[in-house]
Amino acid sequence: MNALKKASNVTNTFAKRWAQFVIKNKWYVLLATIILSMGLGSQGAMEFDGDYHVFFSKSNPELEAFDALQEKYTKDDNIVIVLSPSNGNIFTKENLVAIEELTAEAWNTPYSSRVDAVTNFQHTSAQGDDLYVDDLSYESANKTPQDIAEIRRKALKEPLLVNRLLNEEGSVTAINVTVRLPGEDSAKEIPEVTAFIRSTISNFQEKHPNFEVHSSGLVPLNTAFFESSMRDLMLTMIMLIIVVITTLILTRNFVSTLATLVVVMFSIMSAVGFVGLMGIKLTPPSSVFPTMILTLAVADSIHILITMLQKMRKEGYSKHEALVESMRLNFMPVFITSLTTVIGFLTMNFGDVPPFWDLGNITAFGMTMAFIYSTSTLPALMAILPVKTKQKTENTPEKFGWYTNLGLFVTKQPVRLTIISIVAIGGLTYLATKNQFNDEFINYFDETVQFRSDTDYISDNLTGIYNVEFSVGSGESGGINNPEYLQKLNEFEDWLNQQPEVVHVNAFSEVARRVNRSMHGDNESYYKVPANREEAAQYLLLYELSLPFGLDLNNQINVDKSETRVTATIENISSAEMIDFSKRAERWLEDHTPEAMHAIGVSPTLMFSKLGFRQADSMFKGNIIALILISIVLMLALRNFKLGLLSIIPNVTPVLVGFGFWAMYKAQINTGMVIVFGMTLGIIVDDTVHFMSKFLRARRELNYDAKQAVIYAFETVGKALVTTTIVLLAGFAVLSTSSFALNSYMARITVIIIVAALIIDFILLPSLLILISKKSESKENVRSLQPQIQLDK
Known part of the structure; x- marks a missing residue:
């Protein structure tokens, strides 16, 4: 005491x-x-960093896996510009011309490395023994109604377009701009890209008021x-x-x-x-x-x-x-x-x-x-x-306070x-x-934020905005042309498409099937992965040589052709459901493919x-x-x-x-x-x-x-x-x-x-x-x- x-x-x-x-x-x-x-105040300096990477420590295993995947292929920071014409039909001459114009302007985006759109989609066709790879719709102003009808037919049958850059009705489309940010100063680089995109969209809407425009992607997220x-x-x-x-x-x-x-x-x-x-x-x-x-x-x-x-x-x-x-x-x-x-x-x-x-x-x-x-x-x-202060007078009767x-x-x-x-x-x-x-x-942002409202619109009208990616290896240089590898990759693609939360799958096996069909006179019975390794390698080489600059397969195939990238776009689901989906996919690869093909799911969404x-x-x-x-x-x-x-x-x-x-x-x-x-x-x-x-x-x-x-x-x-x-x-x-x-x-x-x-x-x-x-x-x-x-x- x-x-x-x-x-x-x-x-x-x-x-x-x-x-x-x-x-x-x-x-x-x-x-x-x-x-x-x-x-102390004189030492103050407030700089802002909007890069989503700041939410992850350098030792974060998911970030390490995602960065490793981007090192193998190309960085996929992107801006998705979604266009909805008032007439509800993308496939009119005026609308295709407008999309072509915006696609061309999007190439001027700072740090841009790739622009994907319906109009410049690389459509394959065969004439005799020759493989032709062309823009799905080029010089649209010169197209006849019959040409446009054929473009619509081809586009709505294309798995790499539907539910990715085009909805099933053909009423909404997207232009995906991929940028490779140097990463030296995100406080400068991201605003620079954003300012250009916003200006481009504003100018586009002034010229084409019949389009409703929304944008999303990793750059708008940042x-x-x-x-x-x-x-x-x-x-x-x-x-x-x-x-x-x-x-x-x-x-x-x-x-x-x-x-x-x-x-x-x-x-x-x-x-x-x-x-x-x-x-x-x-x-x-x-x-x-x-x-x-x-x-x-x-x-x-x-x-x-x-x-x-x-x-x-x-x-x-x-x-x-x-x-x-x-x-x-x-x-x-x-x-x-x-x-x-x-x-x-x-x-x-x-x-x-x-x-x-x-x-x-x-x-x-x-x-x-x-x-x-x-x-x-x-x-x-x-x-x-x-x-x-007012002092209490002594004559004031005492009362109990509250x-x-x-x-x-x-x-x-x-x-x-x-x-x-x-x-x-x-x-x-x-x-x-x-x-x-x-x-x-x-959902980090409420509905008053344009990024959130635009992303919700895209999710409701075009495609999911969440994805999970897998780098599926073959175990050898050039192994992606191995028929056994292609067959297993095809099976994995099919399994992903069967999952209820999956909206779209982008896999190299789809490219292999499409090129194989074209090399056989567009015969639908050949819409499958090649059964011969030499053929597969030749077809891939021919296809790559036909692709224009900026639209190559570097975003899907690594340098020595030993691994390919599979991207599953999925609906807006909860964190627990996202993690469960990734684990199911990883388990399927473990149970149905050789060890070299085993891969873990990665993406900012999953991170x-x-x-x-x-x-x-x-x-x-x-x-x-x-x-x-x-x-x-x-x-x-x-x-x-x-x-x-x-x-x-x-x-x-x-x-x-x-x-x-x-x-x-x-x-x-x-x-x-x-x-x-x-x-x-x-x-x-x-x-x-x-x-x-x-x-x-x-x-x-x-x-x-x-x-x-x-x-x-x-x-x-x-x-x-x-x-x-x-x-x-x-x-x-x-x-x-x-x-x-x-x-x-x-x-x-x-x-x-x-x-x-x-x-x-x-x-x-x-x-x-x-x-x-x-x-x-x-x-x-x-x-x-x-x-x-x-x-x-």
Whole structure:
């Protein structure tokens, strides 16, 4: 007991002396923190990276496999331009001419390496022993109605076109532009391509208003990531206005609002400096750091200011006395909440998504600086600026406040409230297990984003936008001409086409069948893979020599002709279904083909599908470590092992409650929500620490029993907890409007968790504190308690 008192005295003495030092040297402290924040801010540089690759660590096995596939063939960053004529028929002279024009212009796209369209599709035909490979429709302006009818017939029978570049009705078509980005500066390359494509589409629509145009692909995906980052960064300004208004309303003091604003701005400036110093490139997840810091930094200031204003208004303290007393009461709780918040955000480094590493590290640094500024700049400013408050007159009859009444309500029925809380939490925890993981990257964006709406249109009217690719080897150089290899590849193609989720399959076996038919006078009975290796090799060579520049088979065949690329385009399906499809295909190859043909499925779609599960597995360890560390910190800070263990309950249950409500709202979670436990753990602790610290002060310094201490805690910290919760809700509510689902879903569930945390800390926590207290305590009638209890000075 003596050790506890000694530790408490040391903490109180330090906080008191620090407050007195800051007040005495207020101008010097203010100047020093201005120089510090300005110095850090001057190092700030915010660059954006919209490349989807940033979501994957360099050691990510799916990324390594995908990069290896692209090294064997050609990189397939692309833009799909989808055209829908108003007459519902692609095959008219005017429409084919327009498609030809746009196809020709698409070749001018920066870094373009290939343009595929209906008009330039390489159609094979035979005349005697000669193989002819021509554009399906060239010089369309000169075509007769009979020619166009024949082009339509050929196109709608072509497996490589239908459900890929042409729908089955012939009413919608696509132009696929493949680009080879150098990868030296994605912040320059991607906008350059995007600007050209948007300008080209705009000019096309001006000239041909009868066409409806939509675009998708990996380049538009990267653009959507980049533009989402910019939009979410702009949310900071909206949040700043809301925080200022909210703080002013809740504190009813202009000076305290100004001081809070200064602390927040200094914290954000310092974080921006950290971004520049560390060379971090911002992405959609990490670009929300200003909103995070702004929202969380306010909490530290609010606790100090609310206590100070209470002391001045209710207890007649002078400004400097109230400031010193507020620092004494709040220095350690603010330090603990800042430390636990930093720990929570740093756990994001356990995950497998680099943008969340950046978000965690930037926010952790910002919160560290927020603690420094809230315990130095804030009291210095409050000491300098005039603070006017209305003091309560002595003749005013004492009335129980709202927080006292809430305390009285809890202390009367702790057992009943505990049982009700446990039942409710148990039910919601059960519901939380019903959430399913789904990480479709198209759904990262809401319907207000053009990329999302265009992609949905393409998926509904032309083809799927998800795919899985396989690099199927033959085991020898030139082995793709081996009839046995071709036959097995053909069987794999057929199996893929039979799968319910598959929309289209692009495989070399289709090319082999088509050329074999053409080399036999277009006889349909020869529409099969060649049975002779020499014939197959000769046909392939002849076909390749007939192809024009830019439309070769390098995207399907590797250099030494030992492997071919199979691409299965599939419907929009969930992450789990995507992974299951890939495993089924891999298993089919293992069961039906030689070992050399065994291959694993790869694609950006599959990478994103697996990313969330990988992130969840890796974050689980991080969350356990964070929980243990935070519990140890609380045990040491509260200097009570039993209460430290007890704190785990109000710190963990809000997350379970949050995911329980989420199961009723969406029942689906994504990669962004996986980090919520670690992130909100530090935020939730704020309520727990401040309530328990006030409870323990009443017990240790005023010798109150548990019920009296609970009411004291409600009276002294209740308003501050409600105020900080409202500010946090405002901040995350703004973030929930983000068009980027990883951020908006994370913010929405955080709002639920923050509300649950306040309710649990106001109902379950005080009930438990009363129940675990010693039975030997005096049972003074609680109703006779006065609402205001003054600490010994």
